[in-house]
Amino acid sequence: MDQSALLDHQFTVAAYAVTWAIQLGYVAWLGFKWRAQKRSASRTARNPR
Amino acid sequence: MKKLAIGLYVALTVVLMVWGFYQAIYVAPDEQTMHEVQRIFYYHVPSRWSPSSSSPSRWPAPSDTSPSAATATPGRRSQTPGALRRRGGRGLLHGRAHHRPAVGTPRLGHLVDLGRPPDHHPCPLAHLRQLPFAAPLAAGPQVQTLAAVLGIFGALDVPIVYMSNRWWRTQHPAPVFGGGPDSGIKDPRMLHAFGWNVLAWLAWGVLILALRYHVERQHQKLAAHEAQQALDA
Numbered sequence: 218m219d220q221s222a223l224l225d226h227q228f229t230v231a232a233y234a235v236t237w238a239i240q241l242g243y244v245a246w247l248g249f250k251w252r253a254q255k256r257s258a259s260r261t262a263r264n265p266r
Numbered sequence: 267m268k269k270l271a272i273g274l275y276v277a278l279t280v281v282l283m284v285w286g287f288y289q290a291i292y293v294a295p296d297e298q299t300m301h302e303v304q305r306i307f308y309y310h311v312p313s314r315w316s317p318s319s320s321s322p323s324r325w326p327a328p329s330d331t332s333p334s335a336a337t338a339t340p341g342r343r344s345q346t347p348g349a350l351r352r353r354g355g356r357g358l359l360h361g362r363a364h365h366r367p368a369v370g371t372p373r374l375g376h377l378v379d380l381g382r383p384p385d386h387h388p389c390p391l392a393h394l395r396q397l398p399f400a401a402p403l404a405a406g407p408q409v410q411t412l413a414a415v416l417g418i419f420g421a422l423d424v425p426i427v428y429m430s431n432r433w434w435r436t437q438h439p440a441p442v443f444g445g446g447p448d449s450g451i452k453d454p455r456m457l458h459a460f461g462w463n464v465l466a467w468l469a470w471g472v473l474i475l476a477l478r479y480h481v482e483r484q485h486q487k488l489a490a491h492e493a494q495q496a497l498d499a
Contacts, residue, residue: 225303232306233287236313240470247477254484261491 279473282466286312289459297456300439307442312463316471 290308297304431438451457
């Protein structure tokens with residue numbers, strides 16, 4: 218495999234990996250928000266002011 | 267029943283994603299001029315179309331818990347600085363990877379450095395949308411005004427970006443759709459790979475939109491409940 222083809226391959230892998238890192242990172246972040254809200258809701262239900 | 271339907275939809279989306287990936291990497295033939303790096307196209311275009319058609323899927327959950335947020339319209343855009351920042355840069359990363367290689371261009375650096383001056387981009391204006399994200403923004407009416415301005419600029423940006431690879435011929439490949447008699451996807455295997463990925467990314471976009479909507483509604487209900495409790499106390 219010549220240098221150019223190797224670079225093309227690495228570039229393609231990086232593009233796909235970065236795309237999924239962003240997408241899954243966003244889903245994970247939403248998941249954390251969701252979990253934090255659920256905890257907050259149950260805490261509010263347990264300790265009404 | 268509802269959980270089953272959601273589970274089936276998630277499974278269908280995952281299957282579509284895997285199938286689209288397989289089509290793009292293993293089934294679609296090698297493009298004659300760009301070779302392997304052209305396969306980025308099968309992700310780059312559908313993943314950009316998907317948020318364009320369901321843009322709320324890219325709305326981040328708000329980080330403020332003010333009572334005013336509780337009365338916000340469902341699905342309303344968060345106006346926090348983080349929200350503005352995240353809304354702008356996504357999708358540019360792999361888009362830059364799609365640029366044609368050129369002598370003297372640090373390609374990987376080009377891929378990851380969003381703050382880089384637009385010296386190699388076909389549309390220098392496209393980088394203007396990053397400017398507001400650099401400054402620290404305070405929450406409040408000022409941020410809302412900036413968000414509105416950014417929204418208008420984003421709308422104006424769409425035709426500019428669409429036309430940019432015609433107006434500024436640099437590293438970005440020539441237009442595939444609507445680019446003249448030689449444009450278009452000629453090989454049916456390429457067309458299939460592209461179509462499957464459009465479908466897969468659309469399914470993914472709807473899934474993220476539903477998740478995002480659920481989180482936003484939960485946040486609003488919780489904030490409204492807390493505000494009511496404070497009033498009752």
